[in-house]
Amino acid sequence: MALQLLLNGLILGSIISLGAIGLSLIYGILNFGHFAHGDLMTLGAYFAYLFTVQLALPLPIAFVIAALLTALTANLLNQILYRHLKERDSVTIMISAVGAALIIRNLIQMFWGPQLKFYDRSIQMPVVLFNGLLRIKPTQITILILSSVLVIGVHLFLSKTKLGKAMRAMSDNTALAQITGINTQQVIFWTWVMSGVLTSSAGILLAMDTHLIPIMGWNLLLPMFAAVILGGIGSPYGAMFGGLVIGISQELSTMFISASYKPGIAFAIMILMLLIKPSGIMGRKV
Amino acid sequence: MNLTGILSYFIFFLTFAGIYAVMALALNMQRGFAGLFNIGIAGFWAVGSYTTAILTTEPSANYLGGFNLPIIIGLLGAGLISAFLALLVGIPTLRLREDYLGITTIGIAEIIRLIFTNEAWLSYGVRGISGIPKPLRDFAGKYYNIVFLIIVLTVIAVFYYLSEKGIHSPWGRVLRAIREDEEVAKAAGKNVFRYRMEALVFGAFMMGVGGALYAHFTGFVSPEAFKPMQTTFIVWIMLIIGGSGNNFGVLIGSLITWGIWTGTEFITGMLPAAYTTQAATLRVILIGVFLEIVLLNMPDGLFPEKKYNKN
Numbered sequence: 229m230a231l232q233l234l235l236n237g238l239i240l241g242s243i244i245s246l247g248a249i250g251l252s253l254i255y256g257i258l259n260f261g262h263f264a265h266g267d268l269m270t271l272g273a274y275f276a277y278l279f280t281v282q283l284a285l286p287l288p289i290a291f292v293i294a295a296l297l298t299a300l301t302a303n304l305l306n307q308i309l310y311r312h313l314k315e316r317d318s319v320t321i322m323i324s325a326v327g328a329a330l331i332i333r334n335l336i337q338m339f340w341g342p343q344l345k346f347y348d349r350s351i352q353m354p355v356v357l358f359n360g361l362l363r364i365k366p367t368q369i370t371i372l373i374l375s376s377v378l379v380i381g382v383h384l385f386l387s388k389t390k391l392g393k394a395m396r397a398m399s400d401n402t403a404l405a406q407i408t409g410i411n412t413q414q415v416i417f418w419t420w421v422m423s424g425v426l427t428s429s430a431g432i433l434l435a436m437d438t439h440l441i442p443i444m445g446w447n448l449l450l451p452m453f454a455a456v457i458l459g460g461i462g463s464p465y466g467a468m469f470g471g472l473v474i475g476i477s478q479e480l481s482t483m484f485i486s487a488s489y490k491p492g493i494a495f496a497i498m499i500l501m502l503l504i505k506p507s508g509i510m511g512r513k514v
Numbered sequence: 515m516n517l518t519g520i521l522s523y524f525i526f527f528l529t530f531a532g533i534y535a536v537m538a539l540a541l542n543m544q545r546g547f548a549g550l551f552n553i554g555i556a557g558f559w560a561v562g563s564y565t566t567a568i569l570t571t572e573p574s575a576n577y578l579g580g581f582n583l584p585i586i587i588g589l590l591g592a593g594l595i596s597a598f599l600a601l602l603v604g605i606p607t608l609r610l611r612e613d614y615l616g617i618t619t620i621g622i623a624e625i626i627r628l629i630f631t632n633e634a635w636l637s638y639g640v641r642g643i644s645g646i647p648k649p650l651r652d653f654a655g656k657y658y659n660i661v662f663l664i665i666v667l668t669v670i671a672v673f674y675y676l677s678e679k680g681i682h683s684p685w686g687r688v689l690r691a692i693r694e695d696e697e698v699a700k701a702a703g704k705n706v707f708r709y710r711m712e713a714l715v716f717g718a719f720m721m722g723v724g725g726a727l728y729a730h731f732t733g734f735v736s737p738e739a740f741k742p743m744q745t746t747f748i749v750w751i752m753l754i755i756g757g758s759g760n761n762f763g764v765l766i767g768s769l770i771t772w773g774i775w776t777g778t779e780f781i782t783g784m785l786p787a788a789y790t791t792q793a794a795t796l797r798v799i800l801i802g803v804f805l806e807i808v809l810l811n812m813p814d815g816l817f818p819e820k821k822y823n824k825n
Contacts, residue, residue, distance in 0.1 A: 261613040263553075312810055319551045319612055323750055324809050326553060330747055331802040334795040342791065446743075450624060453617045488632045495621040502606040502614060 231362050233479045239368055239437060241475020242375035244448060246430035248455035248467035249382060250423025256399025256462025257419050260318045264305065264329040265427055265452060267336075270445035272298040272428025273435040274336050280347055287347060291432055298431075299424030301332075306420050329446065337442040345440040371433045378429055379468060382422075386464060391418055399462040450491060451478065454498035460508025469509065473497070525659045527776060532666035533728050535768035538752040539673050539761060540720035546759040546819070547681055548713035549693035551612045554603075554619030555749050556742035557626040558718050561599055562592035562725025563735040564630060567643040570730075577638040585649045589669075589726045596722025597715045608710045615714075623742055631737040642736025646729050666727055670765070673720050677761055680716070689713055744798060748775060751805045756815050763817025770816075775801060 247269055254262045275297045279290035305328055313321040354363040386392040394415050398405040406412055431445055438444075455474045459466020474494050481493045501508065537555060544550040566588030571580030583591075603622055607615040630637045637643065654661035680686050692699040692706050700706055729735050748771060756767020778800050782793035808815075 261617060263616075309806060309810070316813060317549070317612075319545065319549065319616075320809060320813070322551065322613060322616060323553075323754070324806060326743070326747060326750075327802045327805045327809075330743060331799050331806075334798040334802070338792050338795040338799070450617070450621050457614075457617070486632065489628060492625050492628060495625060498621065499606050499618070502610065502618070506610050506614070 230480070230483065231358070233482065234476060235362060235364060235368075237476030237479030238472070239371055239475070240479060241472035242372065242379075243430045243434050243437070243471075244451050244455050244475050245468045245471025246375060246378060246433070247427045247445075247448060248452045248459070248471045249379075249464045250419075250426045251452050252456045252459065252462060252467035253395060253399055253419050253464055254423055255456060257395065257402065257416060258310065258314075259402070260310075260321045260325070261453065262423075263322055263325040263449065264332060265423070266445035266447070266449035267329040267332040268298055268302060268424060268445065269427040269431035269434070269448065270336055270440075270442060271301060271332055271431070272424075273431035273440050273444065274340055275428070276432045276435070277340070277345055277347065277440055281345075291429070294432060295425040295428045298428035299421040302420040302424035302427075303417060306416070333442050333446060340440075340442070342442060345435075347436060347440075367436050371437055374429070375433060378426065382426070382464065382468075385422075391415070395419055395422075396464070399464075447491070450498075451475070451494040454494040454501075457498050457506075457508055458501050460510040463508070463510040466508055466510035522659060525663050527772070529659065529663045529666055529731060531769050531772035532663065532670060533724055533731065534749060534752060534772055535670055535765050536666070536673060536724035536727065537721055537749045538756070538764045538768045539670065539677060540717040540724065541749050541753050542758065542761060542764045543677055543680075543713055543720065544717035545753060546761075546764070547686065547689050547693065548710055549612065550608075550710060550714055550717075551616035552619045552714070552717070553616050553746055553750075554621075554623035555721060555746040557619065557623030558596045558599065558721035559725040559728065559745065560623075560626055560630060560735075560737075560742075561596045562722035563729035563739075564637055564643070565592040565595045565722065566726035566729050567646045567735050568637075570647050571643060571645055574638075576641075577634070577643060578636050585647060585730060588730070589723050592726035593719040593722040596725070597719040600715045600718030601711070604711045604714045608707050608714065623746075627737050627742060637737075640737060642734060642739065644734045646733045646735065648730060648733065662731055666731075669723060669727060673723075674761055674765070681761075685709070685712075747805070748772075748801070751801065751808075754805065754815055755808055755812075757817035757819060758815060759819030760815070760817045763815055766816060774804065 247265060251262055251265045254260070272294050275294035276287070276290045279285045279293050280287045309324050309328060310321055313324055352365045352367060354365045356363050386396055391414075394405065394410045395418070397408070398410060398412065398415050434444060434448070451474050452471070455470030456467050457470070458473060459468070459470035474497060477497060478490050478493045481490060537559065541552065541555065544552050566585070568577065568579040569581050569583045569591045570585055570588040572582055574580055599622070603615070603618055607618045631640055633639070648658065648662070649665060650661050651658060681689070688699065688704050689709055691702070692704065692709055696706055732739075752768040752771040753764055754767070755771055756765065757763030775797070778797040782796050785793050
């Protein structure tokens with residue numbers, strides 16, 4: 229039971245982590261909470277649905293196209309909205325993001341309808357391990373492998389490339405990074421690209437594990453924010469760690485409380501963190 | 515539609531716009547004057563609605579109470595419980611950056627929805643609470659809607675007066691100073707946390723009362739009765755269009771926004787019946803685009819905050 233929940237938590241946690249990395253970097257670099265991040269995630273999942281189910285392309289190709297289109301959408305949001313509101317207070321830019329979230333979600337519902345959708349309707353035989361203690365579906369193995377690959381990719385990008393280092397520097401201290409001659413416009417562009425790709429991947433993995441529904445990403449927004457705050461705003465590694473903690477806690481909590489309160493766990497952890505150490509585990513002072 | 519029909523529709527329209535105006539005045543206290551980011555308005559709304567429902571309905575085996583108390587107690591109780599909730603939300607967040615409050619209010623609105631959905635002993639779950647009494651019903655008779663509108667307008671007048679009184683007092687001056695520059699206010703020895711908390715709690719009290727008015731007007735509350743983000747968002751549009759920090763502007767903003775929102779219903783109503791679900795989403799898209807346009811082009815709203823006398 230606990231082992232199974234741990235596995236489910238690991239899967240949910242990886243998905244939250246992927247979304248939270250971008251959310252945390254946007255927070256660090258552009259200094260606002262991106263409330264449309266969950267709905268970008270949903271959009272990525274539906275883009276993949278469009279290409280793999282409606283246009284019958286193989287899922288890996290649909291995955292890549294969807295990720296690129298979501299990255300493009302993220303940059304469009306920045307170009308049309310956020311860039312112009314930067315000079316005003318952060319509440320203005322955040323309410324604009326809330327508006328973007330509602331627009332995206334309702335566009336999705338308009339085009340694809342409110343019903344549940346699936347990439348693949350065939351029933352999968354789970355692999356049974358440890359005398360039935362653990363059941364794992366082939367797609368879940370795929371999800372774990374893919375999310376690990378993506379996280380390692382993010383790590384290599386952030387630690388080995390010049391652009392990645394610039395991103396971390398800007399997230400850590402924007403003013404200082406600018407003095408050292410970092411091209412901030414370029415860093416901002418690639419931050420949105422990376423966040424778009426990661427959150428779209430998270431959405432597709434979530435849809436592979438469960439199903440597609442217009443509210444899916446919005447439902448993960450609070451867990452993603454909780455992961456960002458737990459790990460420390462602006463810290464991509466903190467976000468990865470925070471995502472896993474939140475995902476696993478949510479699943480394990482069902483042993484003690486009703487499963488309908490699962491979303492409350494992320495919230496409870498977040499409030500505890502705000503009371504004890506608001507800067508997060510790996511974050512700077514707030 | 516004949517003249518009485520038009521008139522009664524107009525009264526109905528004004529009542530709803532008025533209930534939203536209470537919410538917008540409340541948000542103006544929090545955001546306009548104190549700079550606080552509350553995107554969980556729906557949560558405070560729901561708490562207000564349910565509190566008065568439990569306090570004022572006839573005793574029922576299906577949920578807590580009802581306690582059959584007078585409606586005025588219901589309104590006050592709704593405000594107080596909502597204010598208490600704001601106190602709890604404020605404790606972990608008001609010492610931190612404004613975004614933490616935003617995230618927390620979204621969270622609390624979600625938790626409240628979960629509680630009212632799952633705790634049947636408290637709120638009868640998804641079935642909701644019906645039979646919420648209507649004030650002065652026997653007295654008003656067929657003029658009931660007009661009487662209710664007058665009640666709503668009275669509540670608006672009281673809150674408007676209190677809010678204006680507060681913002682023109684030394685208390686309001688400190689609040690604005692904190693909004694403009696927290697460090698300066700701190701250097702002047704002001705307890706920033708306390709002032710912010712007072713604005714948050716006072717705003718939440720108004721939201722609770724607004725929620726209670728809604729419950730008495732419709733006579734029914736359930737967890738799915740209104741869409742949380744949509745409701746919250748409409749109140750924000752009212753504030754931004756009217757002019758954040760200007761109570762009069764916010765009232766006008768409420769009227770305009772509610773007019774536009776109802777207007778989109780007329781437009782999408784002309785679509786064939788097969789497109790009903792699309793029509794509902796189209797309305798939200800239209801109002802969302804409208805907000806973005808206002809944010810980009812008219813940042814201070816129709817009635818910008820007035821310049822206060824420096825003396």
